[in-house]
Amino acid sequence: MGKLVVASQSLSAADRLQALDPQAARRALAARVDGRLVDLSRLVEPEAPVSAVTPADPEALKLLRHSTAHIMAEAVRALFPGVKVAIGPAIEDGFYYDFEYTRPFTPEDLPAIEQKMAEIIKSNQPFSRRMAPKAEALAAFAAEGESYKVELIEGLEGDTVSLYSQGGFTDLCRGPHIPSTGKVGAFKLLSVAGAYWRGDEKNAMLSRIYGTAFFDKKELKEYLHLLEEAKRRDHRKLGKELELFSFHEEAGAGLVVWHPRGMLLRYIIEEFERKEHMKRGYHMVQGPQILKRELWERSGHFDHYRENMYFTEVEGQAYGIKPMNCLAHMLIYKSKVRSYRDLPLRYFELGTVHRHEKSGVMHGLTRVRAFTQDDAHILCTPEQVGEEILGVMKFVTEVMAIFGFDYKLELSTRPESSIGSDEDWERATAALVAALQKSGRSYEINEGDGAFYGPKIDVKLRDALKREWQCATIQCDFTLPERFDLHYVASDGSLQRPVMLHRVILGSIERFIGVLVEHFAGAFPLWLAPEQVRVLTVTNRADDWAREVEAELKARGVRAESDLRNEKLSAKVREAQVFKVPYMLILGDREVDERLVTPRLRSGQNLEAMNVEAFAARLAEEAQPRVDAQAKEKQ
RNA sequence: GCCCACGUAGCUCAGUAGGUAGAGCACUUCCUUGGUAAGGAAGAGGUUCAUCGGUUCGAUCCCGAUCGUGGGCUCCA
Numbered sequence: 181m182g183k184l185v186v187a188s189q190s191l192s193a194a195d196r197l198q199a200l201d202p203q204a205a206r207r208a209l210a211a212r213v214d215g216r217l218v219d220l221s222r223l224v225e226p227e228a229p230v231s232a233v234t235p236a237d238p239e240a241l242k243l244l245r246h247s248t249a250h251i252m253a254e255a256v257r258a259l260f261p262g263v264k265v266a267i268g269p270a271i272e273d274g275f276y277y278d279f280e281y282t283r284p285f286t287p288e289d290l291p292a293i294e295q296k297m298a299e300i301i302k303s304n305q306p307f308s309r310r311m312a313p314k315a316e317a318l319a320a321f322a323a324e325g326e327s328y329k330v331e332l333i334e335g336l337e338g339d340t341v342s343l344y345s346q347g348g349f350t351d352l353c354r355g356p357h358i359p360s361t362g363k364v365g366a367f368k369l370l371s372v373a374g375a376y377w378r379g380d381e382k383n384a385m386l387s388r389i390y391g392t393a394f395f396d397k398k399e400l401k402e403y404l405h406l407l408e409e410a411k412r413r414d415h416r417k418l419g420k421e422l423e424l425f426s427f428h429e430e431a432g433a434g435l436v437v438w439h440p441r442g443m444l445l446r447y448i449i450e451e452f453e454r455k456e457h458m459k460r461g462y463h464m465v466q467g468p469q470i471l472k473r474e475l476w477e478r479s480g481h482f483d484h485y486r487e488n489m490y491f492t493e494v495e496g497q498a499y500g501i502k503p504m505n506c507l508a509h510m511l512i513y514k515s516k517v518r519s520y521r522d523l524p525l526r527y528f529e530l531g532t533v534h535r536h537e538k539s540g541v542m543h544g545l546t547r548v549r550a551f552t553q554d555d556a557h558i559l560c561t562p563e564q565v566g567e568e569i570l571g572v573m574k575f576v577t578e579v580m581a582i583f584g585f586d587y588k589l590e591l592s593t594r595p596e597s598s599i600g601s602d603e604d605w606e607r608a609t610a611a612l613v614a615a616l617q618k619s620g621r622s623y624e625i626n627e628g629d630g631a632f633y634g635p636k637i638d639v640k641l642r643d644a645l646k647r648e649w650q651c652a653t654i655q656c657d658f659t660l661p662e663r664f665d666l667h668y669v670a671s672d673g674s675l676q677r678p679v680m681l682h683r684v685i686l687g688s689i690e691r692f693i694g695v696l697v698e699h700f701a702g703a704f705p706l707w708l709a710p711e712q713v714r715v716l717t718v719t720n721r722a723d724d725w726a727r728e729v730e731a732e733l734k735a736r737g738v739r740a741e742s743d744l745r746n747e748k749l750s751a752k753v754r755e756a757q758v759f760k761v762p763y764m765l766i767l768g769d770r771e772v773d774e775r776l777v778t779p780r781l782r783s784g785q786n787l788e789a790m791n792v793e794a795f796a797a798r799l800a801e802e803a804q805p806r807v808d809a810q811a812k813e814k815q
Numbered sequence: 816g817c818c819c820a821c822g823u824a825g826c827u828c829a830g831u832a833g834g835u836a837g838a839g840c841a842c843u844u845c846c847u848u849g850g851u852a853a854g855g856a857a858g859a860g861g862u863u864c865a866u867c868g869g870u871u872c873g874a875u876c877c878c879g880a881u882c883g884u885g886g887g888c889u890c891c892a
Binding site: 276284285286287370371372373374375376379380381385386387388390416420421427428429430432433488533535537538539540541542543546547548551553638649650651652653684686687688690691692716718719720721746747748749750751752753754755756757758764766768769770778780784786 | 852
């Protein structure tokens, strides 16, 4: 709460704004006093600077949505007597409110709630704020059976709490709110979901209703359109349409089956990765899928990661199916005596791991139970750690630029369940922080979000729809080298302990491909497109020439196919468009006579007829790994 | 793992107040040789509606369990 002194000559924020700028005052939803948002009805000191928060203000939507959540709570209370209200904040794209009722709410309940909300909005009830002594508020909520509010108040500091009322509904709330319910221009309830009280799975499951609100109907319509666009780009839908991959109930949840086109895409990405790693001094290695259980006990995985692992037994010997690739890499390091002159050693593996994810968390390619990481472990001296981390960060920057992603950085620190000494954690964290600072990029901190063996830098990609995805991560580990007793001979002849960095660039190939599909809406840039060129014949008189063109392109390394079916050209064009093939070559009598091809771009644009050599030269130029601006355009 | 919803032909979806199921696309055959997003005709396709069990004279439709999917929560590359 603000520490505003109510002087005798204090005016409400609304009055102050009225005096300052009547035009803005009319549109104001709240006021900003000393940088703090307050209700228009709040009294403010005469000297305090006041400005209007109008719908154009970035904070305004949050206010509106939070107020709409209150309106929804009022509607739900009116329609479902006995319901308990929990919390209802504004979120990224809207708001929600959590309830406890004799039964969970279902989508069928939403229309009635929306209708009631519309009535409340139409009646234009003012939101009014009052401060109440804690004891009084507690008694009031307890009398109504609002046990969640009671719990919230008990957790609050101070002697008084603020309450907001509109119509017949009063809620514990910090505020501020819009002046009255009539300011809600457009809203929609979107979905229902279960949610744990206070986000803890040990607590009761509440019934959550999600919705969104805007100042006018046009904005709501645009938002709903964006949801449609996201649906259109959904990699699960496109993955099926483009014949990239499939999932099968009979195979198991979260297990991807790659079809030829999807596998080709994977191959292209993996080959790109191998080359990029070789350029940067990594060695390719490969470990087995299963390793003895004792090894997982030694590494700490058995104690800290068992829930996520699959185990099997052969001839009385217990094995763990690998959920991470680090163990084999340590065995390689240990296979001979290492000198400081050998370091850093960078082991790279496209390693397929299996993790037993909880049944409710799988999601297309982005959350699966078996996936391949572009994983590497860097073993180096303590002095080399900083430079190695920076090297990885540079690697990430270069690769993301090629794929066309912007990203942000996060630092995750020691979690509750972890191994290693405090000193090691401090050293490791300090090394990451130093590298982050040296990189000059800003970063956020996630307390307690590190891996069990070390802190990490997470890289979150931002895709074309501004959604964020966790892909790359860099983890600093002093503990596993200790547990596996790794060492190297230092320049003075003494045995020293190396430091290990765990890192991935794309993360999981599966997830990354899912993100790529959505980012490009399936229209991959030429270098990634599984099928780069499709040769289309106008009549079967061009079949021989088409076969020749296809063979010639293939010989030059172009991924070309031809469509010689007895179909009209328009049908062939349509199918190639559906598969989002970057180039079509139209071959009719004219092309046959002059041994030419007429390229048609995915955008619909036609190029002049040219010979195969000229076309191949154009492709060779365009097919370098880099972002094709055209491919990012909407299809 | 938890809450809610859903699971009908390869795909997208209709349908039955419980009486043994339909369309479009795709597929096959034939006709058509047609210049830039679907030419025409015929045919085949579900062991009967995810699986198993229950209620019922009778279940795709009601109930339960299991598997899977979707939206969330928790967790995560």
